[in-house]
Amino acid sequence: MSTTIPDVAMFMLALAAAIAFVRLLRGPSLPDRVVAMDLLGTLTVGLLVVGAAASAQRAFLDAAIIIALIGFVSNIAYARFIERRGQ
């Protein structure tokens, strides 16, 4: 089985997720971690979108829609939490 372009793109996205994880672990403040989580969510959506084409499974696109939606709502919730908690 040879390496195809979607494989390369998915490897780069996984590498990006690993790099974003560094900020999630290290981030000095809570908003840093929230930003890293947001980026991880976006990378997951991208991975699903490429995976949908690579495996010809259209259902991955529905999962991508749901994850994008949950990411937005959780971001707003985190922001409310940070603002209310103070400091």
Next chain:
Amino acid sequence: MILEWVSAACWLAGATFALLAAIGVVRMPDLFTRMQAASKASTLGLGCLLVGTAIDLGDSPSVARAVSIAAFVMLTTPVASHVVARAAYLTKVPLWSGTVLDERREDEERRGLLTADGAGDAVPRKPPLGEVR
């Protein structure tokens, strides 16, 4: 054949932008610059990936889903970034030492002067213009 190459180019461009976003999130000096890398570059990267998938799959349900994901992400990412940045600023996450423009603080200081009473936390920050790199 040509469409395959176009979608492959879109995927590679999108994955590169996503990788750059992740590198920016790790390498940038403070929260707000990190946030700019995370929101803009990742949105552009996801847009490119969606264009590639829409071209590759090609049937109308997939294209409709890809377009709706793109529209949703492009509408919500600015809102989410703004809300998180506002919360971070209000909880006094430190700015980078090379920051040259902080209009909200300037505004607060000016209002503090105008009311001659002082906003509680309007301690003048050291003017950072001298240490721009």
